[in-house]
Amino acid sequence: QSVLTQPPSVSGAPGQRVTISCTGSGPGYDVHWYQQLAGTAPKLLIYRNTNRPSGVPERFSGSKSGTSATLVISGLQAEDEADYYCQSFDRTLGGIWVFGGGTKLTVL
């Protein structure tokens, strides 16, 4: 069971907006998001809650408030179908790096 809680699955039609929540992060620690396409390694999508690395489309955005973070995908595209993971640091468990359980995004 992950320290960070994500919904197991979300779905949306092309062009729609979907949100993926990540709850349980420490109030003082950043949350990062990764996209994992089927059969591939995870790829950094959002770092430090809100920042997009070079090359990541603007339709991906992130936010964090208190112990919850949210990934928003606007203008959903077929190639966005993937697993999405949040990640942070948890000092309450003695200091470990933690991932959410992952959210499967299905583009209808």
Added chain:
Amino acid sequence: EMQLLESGGGLVQPGGSLRLSCAASGFTVSDNYMTWVRQAPGKGLEWVSVIYRGGSAYYADSVKGRFTISRDSSKNTLYLQMKGLRHEDTAVYFCARGGFTTDWYDPWGQGTLVAVSS
């Protein structure tokens, strides 16, 4: 461009040992925090181990005492020595750059599969 390339995975019997390698290019391993993450078949990501720039290492409770993370500056390579392997260690193992408390992981290697089975 920063890249990571893992190798060393394979099929091993319970109780056996294996050493994974992660060769880096485009950056210096010893100047960075470096991490191993694993993913069991059909499951999510699990943090395994990190090595700090200064050489300090930390491990998940599930592998503590059995796995050892290390690096070779001359080869610019990160390692994960795994001993006393168990069925539950079966996973794809990824190396990644990053690992301080505020860090994100980027880039990631392509992963190497470790299968523990008799």
